[in-house]
Each structure stands twice: as C-alpha cells, then as structure tokens.
Amino acid sequence: MKLPFALARRFVAAETFEETIPKIKTINESGIKVTLDLLGENVKEKTTADDTVQIYKQLLNKIHEAGLKSTISIKLTMLGMDIDQEYCKKNLFDLLELAEKLNSFVRIDMEASDYTQQTIDIFKEAFEKYGKHVGIVIQAYLHRTKKDIPELAELGADIRLCKGAYKEPESVALQDMEDIRKAFKQYAKILLEKTDYPRIATHDDELINFVKNYTKTENISKDRFEFQMLYGLREETMEQLVKDGYNARIYVPYGTMWFPYFKRRLMERKENIFFVLKTMFKK
Numbered sequence: 001m002k003l004p005f006a007l008a009r010r011f012v013a014a015e016t017f018e019e020t021i022p023k024i025k026t027i028n029e030s031g032i033k034v035t036l037d038l039l040g041e042n043v044k045e046k047t048t049a050d051d052t053v054q055i056y057k058q059l060l061n062k063i064h065e066a067g068l069k070s071t072i073s074i075k076l077t078m079l080g081m082d083i084d085q086e087y088c089k090k091n092l093f094d095l096l097e098l099a100e101k102l103n104s105f106v107r108i109d110m111e112a113s114d115y116t117q118q119t120i121d122i123f124k125e126a127f128e129k130y131g132k133h134v135g136i137v138i139q140a141y142l143h144r145t146k147k148d149i150p151e152l153a154e155l156g157a158d159i160r161l162c163k164g165a166y167k168e169p170e171s172v173a174l175q176d177m178e179d180i181r182k183a184f185k186q187y188a189k190i191l192l193e194k195t196d197y198p199r200i201a202t203h204d205d206e207l208i209n210f211v212k213n214y215t216k217t218e219n220i221s222k223d224r225f226e227f228q229m230l231y232g233l234r235e236e237t238m239e240q241l242v243k244d245g246y247n248a249r250i251y252v253p254y255g256t257m258w259f260p261y262f263k264r265r266l267m268e269r270k271e272n273i274f275f276v277l278k279t280m281f282k283k
C-alpha cells in the first residue's frame with residue numbers, strides 16, 4: 001500500500017526536484033543554505049544505483065544552473081554499498097568529479113553502524129582525491145566515535161556532527177540522552193578546535209547554547225562553523241540564528257522514497273507524531 005505523500009509533507013519538501021526548487025529558493029532568501037537529499041537507501045540492483053548516480057549528477061548541474069545555495073547529501077547504500085564496495089566507490093568518485101568541476105560539495109550521510117567502517121574508509125580515499133568537495137557525518141552516540149573524531153579531525157575532514165538516528169544496541173552506542181549530549185559537546189569542542197568549518201547538526205537547545213557559549217569564550221568567530229537542522233523543524237530558531245549572525249543550513253529531503261526517513265523522524269520525537277496526526281485529520 002502506498003501511503004499518501006501528504007503525511008510526510010512536514011518533513012519532506014516534495015516528491016520531485018522541480019517542486020523542491022521554490023522551497024530551496026525561499027530558504028535561501030532567508031539567508032539559510034541548503035543541503036539537498038534525494039531520499040532512498042539500501043539499493044540492491046546495479047541498474048538502480050547507476051540511475052541514482054545519473055540523477056545526482058543532474059541535480060548538481062541543475063543546482064548550479066539555477067544558482068541555488070545548495071550542496072547535496074547522499075547515502076552510500078544508494079550508490080551500491082550493499083552490492084560491492086569498489087563499485088560504490090567508483091560511483092561516488094564519478095559524482096565527485098562533477099562536484100569538483102562545478103566547485104560544489106557532496107556530503108556522505110552516515111547510516112546504521114554496520115556501514116560505519118566502510119563509509120569512513122571510502123570517505124578517506126575520497127577526501128585524499130577530492131579534498132574540500134567531500135565531507136562526512138559522525139554520530140556522537142557511537143562508542144567508536146571517541147577514536148574516529150580525533151583521527152578525522154587530524155586529517156582536516158569536513159565533518160557534520162549529529163547525535164545519530166538509527167536504533168543501535170548498547171554494545172555499539174550510548175543509550176542515555178544525557179550521555180549522548182555529553183559526548184556531543186566533547187566532540188564539538190574537538191571539531192571547533194581542530195577543523196576549519198564544523199557543521200553542528202542538532203535541534204537541541206542545550207547543544208546549540210553550548211556551542212554558542214563555547215565559541216564565544218574561546219573567541220571562535222561565528223563564520224568558522226555552521227548550524228544545521230532538518231527541513232520542517234525549528235524554522236524560527238534557524239531564522240533567529242541567522243539574525244544573530246550565525247551560519248545555517250537546512251537539510252532538505254525530497255523524492256518518492258520518503259518512508260524510511262519519515263519513520264525515523266516519527267520515532268525520534270513523539271511531538272512529530274502529533275504533527276502528522278494533525279495533518280491526517282485536518283480537512
């Protein structure tokens with residue numbers, strides 16, 4: 001059964017790129033940049049992964065032609081990581097060739113912990129070859145992040161720090177929100193000290209305020225990092241951050257394969273379920 005897109009409209013911009021363009025323009029007009037995500041994950045067929053690479057390339061070209069202030073975010077399982085690591089790497093590099101040519105940027109989202117090592121391995125190779133045109137995401141809840149963050153920061157990688165969105169076992173990830181926040185703060189400090197331009201991805205006021213206060217006391221200027229949030233969440237907070245002189249970027253997902261993303265948003269915050277129920281029952 002196909003669920004109606006109206007359900008996901010709060011969290012997903014549209015089902016097509018053409019319908020997403022005006023939304024990106026509106027966000028850009030309020031001084032906020034975008035990272036665009038074509039939704040989908042865990043592709044099992046080479047033909048689908050090949051098509052995905054072509055769509056991503058068209059996206060990079062169209063973003064460039066339309067003059068949008070937007071980069072793209074991708075998932076390696078969309079580029080064939082479940083099929084073959086070398087094949088997936090080839091697809092990513094193919095995309096990065098174009099990103100380099102257009103002076104654009106591709107962010108590799110981080111998926112469930114089964115993929116962390118492969119994602120970091122592929123990222124490191126990509127970073128060596130394409131430098132500032134590629135970045136990665138690191139999840140504060142993973143135990144292994146203690147080791148990954150200093151290592152990647154030392155390389156000078158462009159890192160988006162988030163809490164982590166997948167259900168992971170206790171052996172792999174912190175479970176308690178206070179512990180996750182503590183870890184997030186510690187990693188944010190490392191990134192702010194050691195990397196050129198960390199991306200702080202959270203809707204959590206405690207973490208936002210921590211970063212604001214820490215950068216103020218340490219004299220780290222507001223243009224040395226950015227805050228990132230997801231489409232449809234905390235728009236007023238984002239606008240206020242921009243008014244206060246901070247850089248901000250919204251992660252804008254679009255596409256027909258929105259269900260897994262939509263489900264993660266519902267699972268992580270009960271208020272999100274209420275928003276959806278309201279949409280369902282609104283005449």
Ligand SMILES: Cc1cc2nc3c(=O)[nH]c(=O)nc-3n(C[C@H](O)[C@H](O)[C@H](O)COP(=O)(O)OP(=O)(O)OC[C@H]3O[C@@H](n4cnc5c(N)ncnc54)[C@H](O)[C@@H]3O)c2cc1C
Nearest residue numbers: 109110137162163164165201202203204228229230233251
């Ligand atoms: C730009 C971006 C990119 C991401 N990329 C990835 C990725 O590649 N891989 C991955 O695993 N995860 C990713 N995530 C998801 C992330 O890991 C978390 O699952 C998600 O952001 C929820 O954690 P949180 O810190 O934002 O707030 P939560 O832990 O959901 O909430 C903490 C507190 O923040 C406040 N809050 C949160 N939301 C709201 C709201 N809408 N309105 C008012 N207050 C609110 C409340 O006080 C709440 O108690 C990304 C998140 C962002 C923002």
